[in-house]
Amino acid sequence: MEIKGFSLTNVGRFKNLSIFLASTATHASNVTVFVGNNGAGKTTLLKFMATSLSWLVARIRTEKGVGNHIAESDIRNGTSNALVSIGIRDCSEGLESSFGNASSNMFLWGIARTRQGRKGSEHSSLLQVSHLANYYRTRLTENDKASLPLIAYYPVERSVLEIPLKIRTKHTFDQLDGYDNSLNRGVDFRRFFEWFREREDSENETGISDTALAEISEKFGPDSDVWKTLSKLKASSRDRQLTAVRSAIAAFMPGFTNLRVQRKPRLHMAIDKDGVTLNVAQLSQGEKSMMALVGDIARRLAMMNQSLDNPLHGDGIVLIDEVDLHLHPKWQRSLIRQLGETFPNCQFVLTTHSPLVISDAKDVLVYVLNDGELHEHNGLYGLDANQVLLEVMDTDIRNSDVQKRLNALLERLQDGDLETAQKLFAELAEELPDGHIELAKAALLLRKLELRRA
Numbered sequence: 001m002e003i004k005g006f007s008l009t010n011v012g013r014f015k016n017l018s019i020f021l022a023s024t025a026t027h028a029s030n031v032t033v034f035v036g037n038n039g040a041g042k043t044t045l046l047k048f049m050a051t052s053l054s055w056l057v058a059r060i061r062t063e064k065g066v067g068n069h070i071a072e073s074d075i076r077n078g079t080s081n082a083l084v085s086i087g088i089r090d091c092s093e094g095l096e097s098s099f100g101n102a103s104s105n106m107f108l109w110g111i112a113r114t115r116q117g118r119k120g121s122e123h124s125s126l127l128q129v130s131h132l133a134n135y136y137r138t139r140l141t142e143n144d145k146a147s148l149p150l151i152a153y154y155p156v157e158r159s160v161l162e163i164p165l166k167i168r169t170k171h172t173f174d175q176l177d178g179y180d181n182s183l184n185r186g187v188d189f190r191r192f193f194e195w196f197r198e199r200e201d202s203e204n205e206t207g208i209s210d211t212a213l214a215e216i217s218e219k220f221g222p223d224s225d226v227w228k229t230l231s232k233l234k235a236s237s238r239d240r241q242l243t244a245v246r247s248a249i250a251a252f253m254p255g256f257t258n259l260r261v262q263r264k265p266r267l268h269m270a271i272d273k274d275g276v277t278l279n280v281a282q283l284s285q286g287e288k289s290m291m292a293l294v295g296d297i298a299r300r301l302a303m304m305n306q307s308l309d310n311p312l313h314g315d316g317i318v319l320i321d322e323v324d325l326h327l328h329p330k331w332q333r334s335l336i337r338q339l340g341e342t343f344p345n346c347q348f349v350l351t352t353h354s355p356l357v358i359s360d361a362k363d364v365l366v367y368v369l370n371d372g373e374l375h376e377h378n379g380l381y382g383l384d385a386n387q388v389l390l391e392v393m394d395t396d397i398r399n400s401d402v403q404k405r406l407n408a409l410l411e412r413l414q415d416g417d418l419e420t421a422q423k424l425f426a427e428l429a430e431e432l433p434d435g436h437i438e439l440a441k442a443a444l445l446l447r448k449l450e451l452r453r454a
C-alpha cells in the first residue's frame with residue numbers, strides 16, 4: 001500500500017497544493033523527503049496525511065469508524081472551507097476499486113471542514129476508504145493470521161522512551177493492536193515494553209533461558225557438544241517477532257545487541273553496547289530516540305505480520321517528522337538507506353533539516369517547500385553537505401564575514417596585489433584554526449605569487 005497523491009485546499013498555510021509521492025516513474029525508491037525553512041509547511045503536510053489515513057485505520061477497526069477531523073484552526077485564515085484528499089494505491093491480491101465502469105487499484109477519499117456559521121462548498125467523501133477497509137476486515141475474518149498494512153506517524157513530539165516502572169499484567173497483542181496510538185503519539189514505549197516482555201515469556205516457555213545456557217557453558221565449556229546442541233535448539237525456538245525487532249535495532253545501531261527484559265534486581269530493559277550491559281534508560285538521547293523509532297516500527301510490523309517469515313518485510317506507510325532529531329551526522333547519513341534496506345516494503349514520507357539525510361540515498365524524491373510552493377529537487381545523491389546546504393537549503397556554508405574576507409583575499413591574489421594579499425592572509429591565519437582548507441588553498445596561491453615576484 002502506498003500514498004500516490006495528496007492534496008490540500010485551504011489547509012494551514014496552503015491555498016492549493018497537490019503532490020505525488022515516491023515511488024514514481026523517475027524515483028524508484030519508496031522514500032519522499034520534504035525540506036524547507038521553519039514554517040514552510042512540512043509538518044502540516046505530514047499531519048494531514050496522517051489525518052487522512054486515520055480514517056482507514058478507524059474503518060479497519062470498525063465498519064463505521066470515525067477518524068480525525070480537520071480542526072477549525074487548521075482552516076487557512078480568511079477562508080471558510082478546507083479539504084484534504086488522498087489517493088492510495090493498494091495492489092493486494094483480489095483488491096480492486098471501481099470508478100464508474102473502470103476498475104483500478106487506486107482508492108481516493110477526502111475530508112472537508114467548514115468554519116462554523118459558514119456555508120460549505122466541499123464535502124467529505126469516504127466511500128472508497130470504506131471499501132478498502134472492508135477488504136482488510138474480510139481478510140481478517142477469513143484468516144486469523146492475515147497481515148495488515150502498517151500505518152504510522154511519528155510527530156516531532158514523539159516521546160522518547162518514557163520507561164514505565166510498572167507494567168500491566170499480560171494481555172494479548174493481535175494484528176489490530178499494531179494501530180494503537182500509531183497516528184497520534186508515535187513511539188509508544190509502554191506498549192513496547194509490555195509486548196517485549198510478553199513475547200520473551202513465551203519464548204522462554206518454549207526455549208532455553210539465557211541463564212541456563214550460561215550455566216552450562218560454565219560447567220561444560222562453550223566448546224562442549226551439550227552447549228552447542230542446546231544453543232542451536234535455543235536459536236530455533238527464538239521468537240520470530242522478537243528476532244525481527246532485535247535485528248532491526250542491530251542494523252541501525254551497530255554495536256548494540258541483545259535487547260531484553262531483565263527481571264532482577266528490578267524489572268527493566270537491558271541492551272549490550274560493545275559488550276557492556278546497560279539499562280535502556282541509561283542510553284543517550286540520540287541512542288534512545290533511534291532505538292525508540294526503529295524499535296517501534298519493527299514492533300508494529302512484527303505484530304501486524306505474524307505469518308510472514310520476516311515480519312520486517314511487511315507492507316505499510318510510515319510518516320516521520322524531522323527524522324534527524326537528536327541524531328549524530330553519521331547516523332543521519334545512513335538513515336534513509338537503512339530504512340529502505342530494513343523495511344523494504346514500507347513507504348516513507350520524511351521531513352528533515354539535515355543536508356546529510358538527503359544526499360546519501362539514490363532515487364529519493366526530494367521536495368523543497370518555499371513560501372507554500374513546492375519544487376522537486378533531483379540528483380542530490382553523493383553531493384557533499386556543503387553543496388546541499390547551498391543549493392537546496394539556501395544556507396551559507398560558512399560564517400559570512402569570514403567568507404567575505406576569503407573572497408577578498410582570492411581577488412587580491414588574482415590581481416597579483418602581493419602586499420595586500422599577504423596582509424589579509426596574515427589576519428585570517430591569526431583567527432582561523434590550523435588546517436582551514438580554504439586558507440591552505442590560499443597559502444599555496446600566495447606562495448606561487450611570492451615565487452613569481454622573487
Ligand SMILES: Nc1ncnc2c1ncn2[C@@H]1O[C@H](COP(=O)(O)OP(=O)(O)OP(=O)(O)O)[C@@H](O)[C@H]1O
Nearest residue numbers: 012013038039040041042043044073074075076077
Ligand atoms: N490556519 C492557518 N492559516 C494560515 N497559515 C497558517 C495556519 N495555520 C498555520 N499556518 C502557518 O503555517 C506554518 C506552519 O507550518 P508547519 O508547522 O507545517 O511548518 P514546518 O515546515 O513544519 O516548520 P518547522 O521546520 O519549523 O517545523 C506557520 O508558519 C503558520 O504561520
Ligand SMILES: [Mg+2]
Nearest residue numbers: 042043044321
Ligand atoms: Mg515542523
